[in-house]
Amino acid sequence: MSEMNRREFLTLAGGVATVAALGLPEAGLAASGQPFVLAPLPYPANALEPVISEKTMGFHYGKHHLTYINNVNTALALPANSQFQGLTLEQIMLKTANQAAFSGLFNNSAQAVNHEFYWGSLMPQGGDSAQPSGKLLTMIDTAFGDYAAFKNKFRDAAVGQFGAGWAWLVEHQGKLEILTTSNADNPKTRGMKPLLTIDVWEHAYYLDWQNQRKDHVQAVIDKLLNWKAAAIRISA
């Protein structure tokens, strides 16, 4: 388990809410040791319908996410990658970032980290039904004007990411920022703390929304964002 996930888990375990109730992946846990295994989804595969169908989840979680993990395990068996044995997925991601010789291992470890984080960034009855409050809302108001303005800026960033990548809400030097990353990149490689993410690779929405990325992203923001998880991450 990474230190981040360990702290997050311990915070949750010691707090009033259970991990399951917050919709966070229970298995930062399962990702703690090599060979890495696919962490359980924090909700049933059909729980995010109609925004994300069970069919999409079957491919996205059951095929894409699994493949990234399998690729990491395969790569770690090579002598050239022996220096990464014993590390967590997140540690591997950080150590291989911006190193051309390890781009394959970076891409696959980062995508494994990103997807586990993404499942935890979503929840049934999220979004507007579980809006941010307290310290988190204050930080949103400071950074973006208000919750509605944040939603528009986050949507526009996700829509504007050219090609495959991710849209992120991050905490950086005590303030909230929106950014996008291409392909597998993760804000932690830039020293930022991710709070929420939306996957804008086409495999995340094409079966359900075809080319309508904007409509998909709007629905995710309106209905699925896990603000409870973001609030815990901000204080962790």
Ligand code: MN
């Ligand atoms: Mn994906």
